Amino acid sequence: MNEYQGIILKKISYKESSEIIYLYTDQGLISVLVHGSRKMKSPFLNLTKILNQVKLIVSGKNLQTLRDGEVIGNYSSIHESLEKYTYCLFLSEMLYYFSTHEHDHEKLYNFLLKILPLIKEESNYIPYINMFELKLLYLLGVNPNLNSCIVCEEKDELTFSIKDGGVFCKTHQKENSYNNQTVQAIRKLYYHDLNKTKEIDIDLSLYKDIRNLIDEYYEYHLNYFSKTRKMLKGLIGY
Ligand SMILES: [Zn+2]
Incomplete structure (x- = not known):
């Protein structure tokens, strides 16, 4: 028997009434077979709900099977807001994709445990999604340079170039850069x-540029294209 704690990122149907769930833990990704979880009367219903934090007792060698478990953090209320839930699916897809990359899973998992309750409770939750994406860039070793001009180290009036992965001053500014307001955000x-507990004060008008900047950065530097992004675009309009 093994015991794991983690957040359920995704699940797939398996045979007639079972599922395989993918759990993100402080050691990375783990998959677990849950017998009969798609039956209405399954005692495991909440243990297979995406985003829930669970403790699972499993056994087996190749495909580990769920024996028992409990919900430690219930995030099922996130499912009630379509936009919030889609943002979280977007985040889960990203976590799942990069879980096979070498990085500090313990740090990322602990960060996830900090932001999930905030995403659940706050109506202004989008900044937490962005923070997570930026944190992951840092852990993957491709964090942007946000502090001073790449050429001359000037610190004022900086604009951001995706290709160069960093900021430039007015003199060394590149074409198609993101403006200084976006850099500051x-x-x-x-x-x-x-x-x-500090309010995150970011102007709503910048959300679109922040979204685009992070998307472009992931595409250019990690060749990552999200599938959930399209769904999200349908909801938020950009
Ligand atoms: Zn410069």
Whole structure:
């Protein structure tokens, strides 16, 4: 028998009434077979709900099978808001995709445990999604340079170039850069300290540019294209 704690990222149907769930833990991704979980009367219904934090007792060698478990963090209320839930699916897809990359899973998992309750409770939750994406860039070793011009180290009036992965001053500015307001917002998100209960003050008008910048960055530097992104676009309009 083994015991795991983690967040359920996704699940797939298996045979007639069973499922395989994918759990993100502090050691990375683990898959577990849950017998009969698609039956109405399954005692495991909440243990297979996406985003829930669960503790599972499993056995078996190749495909580990669920024996028992409990929900530690219930995030099923996120499912009630279609937009919030889609953002979380977007995040789960990303976590799942990069779970096979070498990085510090313990750090990322603990970060996830910090932001999920905030996403669940806050109506202004999108900045937390962005923080997570920026944190992952850092852990993957491709974090953007946000502090000073790549050429001359000037710190004012910076604009962001996706290709160069960093900021430039007015003199060395590149074409098709993101403006200084967006750079400042990204910096706020990147350096935000979750342990201090500080309001995140980011202008709503910048959300679209922040979204686009992070998307482009993931595409260009990690060749990552999200499938859920289209669904999200249908909901938020960009
Ligand atoms: Zn410069």
